[in-house]
Amino acid sequence: MTHSRDVVQMEHSWTNARLATMTDDGLGLIDDGVITSANGRIVYAGPADGAPTKAAKTTDCGGRLITPGLIDCHTHLVHGGNRANEWAMRLEGASYEDIARAGGGIVSTMRATRAASEAELVDTALPRLDALIAEGVTTIEIKSGYGLDTENELKMLRAARALGERRRIRVAPTFLGAHALPPEYRDNGDGYIDLVCNEMIPAAAALATAADAFCEGIGFSPAQCERVIEAAQAHGLAVKLHAEQLSALSGSALAARHGALSADHLEYATDGDVATMAAAGTVAVLLPGAYYFMRETQLPPIAAMRRHGVRIALATDNNPGTSPTTSLLLMLNMGATMFGLTVVEALRGVTVNAAAALGLCAEIGTLEAGKACDLAIWDVTDPAELVYRIGFNPLHQRIKDGQ
Numbered sequence: 286m287t288h289s290r291d292v293v294q295m296e297h298s299w300t301n302a303r304l305a306t307m308t309d310d311g312l313g314l315i316d317d318g319v320i321t322s323a324n325g326r327i328v329y330a331g332p333a334d335g336a337p338t339k340a341a342k343t344t345d346c347g348g349r350l351i352t353p354g355l356i357d358c359h360t361h362l363v364h365g366g367n368r369a370n371e372w373a374m375r376l377e378g379a380s381y382e383d384i385a386r387a388g389g390g391i392v393s394t395m396r397a398t399r400a401a402s403e404a405e406l407v408d409t410a411l412p413r414l415d416a417l418i419a420e421g422v423t424t425i426e427i428k429s430g431y432g433l434d435t436e437n438e439l440k441m442l443r444a445a446r447a448l449g450e451r452r453r454i455r456v457a458p459t460f461l462g463a464h465a466l467p468p469e470y471r472d473n474g475d476g477y478i479d480l481v482c483n484e485m486i487p488a489a490a491a492l493a494t495a496a497d498a499f500c501e502g503i504g505f506s507p508a509q510c511e512r513v514i515e516a517a518q519a520h521g522l523a524v525k526l527h528a529e530q531l532s533a534l535s536g537s538a539l540a541a542r543h544g545a546l547s548a549d550h551l552e553y554a555t556d557g558d559v560a561t562m563a564a565a566g567t568v569a570v571l572l573p574g575a576y577y578f579m580r581e582t583q584l585p586p587i588a589a590m591r592r593h594g595v596r597i598a599l600a601t602d603n604n605p606g607t608s609p610t611t612s613l614l615l616m617l618n619m620g621a622t623m624f625g626l627t628v629v630e631a632l633r634g635v636t637v638n639a640a641a642a643l644g645l646c647a648e649i650g651t652l653e654a655g656k657a658c659d660l661a662i663w664d665v666t667d668p669a670e671l672v673y674r675i676g677f678n679p680l681h682q683r684i685k686d687g688q
């Protein structure tokens with residue numbers, strides 16, 4: 286985990302605000318609320334009535350809504366090049382799988398990523414990161430997965446961590462070596478998984494907090510993903526899995542049985558998969574940008590998720606192949622319009638449940654004493670406005686670690 290520099294500061298209070306604390310099962314709304322911070326952490330979040338009396342600095346929020354700083358819990362933000370050309374081919378009739386099998390897809394981004402230096406990866410990711418920051422994002426997960434050899438996977442993880450030094454944002458780096466088969470290992474998936482488990486994971490464990498894999502016909506089998514999961518856990522990494530995006534392999538249930546933080550995508554997840562996730566507390570990370578851009582028609586099983594009580598998160602999945610978006614606010618709207626999420630589900634999905642998907646519940650995701658003082662202050666009063674608008678950003682101010 287990389288952090289912004291530690292801060293030592295006087296107390297600061299934000300008063301006359303409407304708080305969406307996310308501390309109950311809903312939005313935890315408090316009208317006429319106050320937040321007080323000290324040394325970058327929240328020391329009070331609640332009604333003005335009970336607020337501590339004196340803060341060194343006070344900001345009158347004029348009735349604006351304050352949410353926890355937003356959390357984008359699934360991105361491939363660091364990558365070389367883009368795939369606009371492949372998108373053009375898809376518009377002329379080629380499928381994502383056709384392009385992947387013909388050496389395009391993830392492997393074309395691999396070539397561009399291998400060709401880029403660490404500094405170039407950081408520089409090209411910064412505008413994308415800045416777009417998310419401008420929407421109030423204060424924590425971002427960033428995966429490797431376009432290096433596909435040890436040296437380049439580690440380069441990607443170092444670039445991800447460097448982004449957390451260049452901007453005031455918390456970066457959660459995830460190792461995704463098992464994202465696609467590099468050409469050197471064509472027809473030798475198990476050999477590549479040996480490399481991932483025996484060489485990459487031991488080296489990546491010092492740079493990443495979690496490991497992920499792409500469980501899919503064009504990715505890796507459940508048995509191969511299970512080897513990755515076990516090796517990652519043996520090296521102290523939390524685990525996540527891309528599962529049930531294009532077909533039903535029950536990778537999500539596999540991940541849950543291993544205590545994964547999250548299973549992500551999930552369009553083809555079954556009721557049984559969802560039940561297994563619920564029993565394990567594995568978060569369902571939904572990625573409406575990929576659903577939209579892939580023109581998917583199979584909806585993720587939202588009703589089953591509700592019935593079994595699985596926590597739902599929403600993320601951009603920013604990547605050059607299936608989700609070239611840098612708007613988490615747009616994902617709120619898409620999660621609602623396309624997946625039928627409620628305002629409460631959508632907003633919890635980019636705050637408290639996104640924190641759970643990163644294993645960071647103790648640190649971020651709600652407005653309560655003891656957590657990092659990461660806030661998004663909005664030029665709206667009704668939380669539904671954040672989900673309702675399309676292509677409009679009402680962020681008034683973003684506070685990271687109390688600043």
Ligand code: NIG
Pocket residue numbers: 361390391394499527530575602604605606607608
């Ligand atoms: O999350 N599903 C696999 N990984 C990405 C796509 C990556 C790519 O096409 O470059 C995803 O959709």
Ligand code: FE
Pocket residue numbers: 359360361527602604
């Ligand atoms: Fe992804």
